[in-house]
Each structure stands twice: as structure tokens, then as C-alpha cells.
Amino acid sequence: MIESILVGLILIALVWGLRHRDDVGLRAGRRLAALALAGFAIVAVLAPAFTTRLAHLVGIGRGTDLLLYALVMTFVFTTAGLYFRCRDIERRLVEVTRAVAIREALAAGGPPGSGKPGPPSPRRPSPAGG
């Protein structure tokens, strides 16, 4: 029961976090969380007993399991974050490439539709109000 609630919350956090991925506070939060995880990892190495006590507090058997959960969550969020960052960059690359391509085509051959032989044909009105 508690597991399904937790998993649901994780998924909601993931979707919400990615939808608001440009939010400055959220970005800062992610970075703080990453720092906290690093600190936690150091503690886990130096004092394994402490992480086990912490794990028991939240109902997990071993400290290493707690660390594992934290790592998995970090991995998921990081991967998803990077994926979306790549997507946003790709989108910008598309815009730039398109602008360059069209500009070069115009420079090489003039505007489209010009320089065609013969008079333009009579146009019918556009259905969509074009």
C-alpha cells in the first residue's frame, strides 16, 4: 500500500519536475539534492552503521538499500533531465539550420515562385481563408 503511494508520488514528481524544468528554484533544488546525495554517499562509506540506523527509521532493512534507492532516483531524474535538455537543444538546432537553409536557397535562386515563365494563373478564393 505505502509502496504504491510512494511510487505514484515519484512519478508525479518526475512529470511535474520535467514540465517545469526551466524553473530556477527547481533547478537549484535538483543541484542541492545531488550535493546531499554525495554527502550521504560519503557518510555511507565512513559510517555504514549510521546509514543503517537511518534506513531503519524509514522502514528499510539495510543502509545500502537506502543508498541504492536514492541513487536510482537520482539516476532517473538526471537521465530524464538530460534527455529533455537534449531535446530542447535539438529544437533550437532545427530552427537555426532551417533559417540557414532557407536563407541560402533564397540567395542562390531568389524567392520561390519568381522567375517562372508565363503569367500567373487566375486564383480561386481559398476555402480556408488563406
Add this chain to the structure above:
Amino acid sequence: MDRGSLSDTFSDTWVVVPAYREEPVVGHVVAGLRKVFDNVVCVDDGSRDGYAAAAEAAGARVVRHPVNLGQGAALQTGIEFALLDEGMRYVVTFDADGQHRVADAVRMVELLRTGAYDVVLGSRFLGDATGMSRGRRLLLRAAALATRVTAGIAVTDAHNGLRALTREFARRLDIAIPGMAHASEITGAVRRLEARWVEVPVTIDYTDYSRAKGQRSINSVNIAFDVSVHQLFGSRR
């Protein structure tokens, strides 16, 4: 009918041919189109072969992406180029691998000319698909069903590259996913813009060349993923 009168009729139409490494056939495809259509724009999606020269020699305008972006991006580039022609009323999208027939494109534009539709989609399932494998047929049927469910548009063939659009629809389309998901984006736009659409039977000629160039069926997984992500999260400019 002589060629002159045909050309006059279609001077308000641009045919957009997106292509990536299609040099062996693109000259032939463009030459076929140019018998009817004055305005053909080939979008060379970063090929390093003789594609641009072959297309130009056959009488097309060529827009070259300096880097490869994907077919969706190439289509959008071609459409934006065509929109620069203020006399343009209709846009046809036409695959570069020679699987479509020019006569089908002509019929589709004529249908737009009646003013009854904003979008005309080609369907190989209403028409003929020569040489299509059984597995491909099943997959495309499934894709059409998925489009029915997600876009609420009852198409029989969701992923046909032959389409005709009015200027107004083309202007508002904005294909955002660079890859192969443009078919889903177009049906999505049909619903979003409440466009009047119709499917017409078209013939697809599957050749060894088009089969080798075509997408692998497993790419449908990528398309479904891209479309879902796009719908869920949008994208930034």
C-alpha cells in the same frame, strides 16, 4: 491536354519532397512531378551525395540542411519555403523514393480546389499497395488505429507520405518533432485546428529501393515515444 494548360493550373501548388540520400531516384521523381507541377522544392536533409545536383538538374528548387535533422524537420522547412511564395495556395508532400504517383497528387489538389477540404490524406488501404509485406500491413493498420484513439481522427492509413494541404493549414501546422513522427503531428493538427479532411485512395509502388530506404518497422516504437513525450511535455524554442 497539353502540358502548358496543366502547368498553368498548378502554378499555385508547391510540391515538397523531403529527402536524405535519395540520389539514385530523386531526378526521376522530380522529373515526373515537373511534367505537371511548376513548383517543386526538394529539401536535402544533410545528404553528402549528389542529391542536390540531381534534384536541381531535374528542375526543382533545392533547400539544403547543412546537417541532417530528420524527415519531419525537412518537411517543415519545405513548407516554410513554399509559404514564402505568396501565390501558393496548396502544398503537396511527396516522398523522394518514388513510391507515390503524380496522378494521385493531382487528384488530391483538385479535391482541395473544390473548397470542401483543408487537408487531403493519401491512403494506401483505400487504394493499392503493390508489394507490401504482411507484417508491414498489420503494423500500419495498428498505427491507424492508434491515431484513431489518440487524435480522434478515423484515418485508415496514418503514415502515408502523400498529402495535400491548403495554405492556411500549412501555415498553422508547425511540425515540431524533427524525426519520423510528422504523420501523427499532422493528424494532431487536423484535430487541433478543426480542419476539414478527407482520405483518398492512392497507389504506393513498393520497390526494392523504397523498401530498402523505408523505415524499419521497429521505428514505430520511437515514433510512439516521441509523440507521447511531445504531447506530455511540449518543447522549448
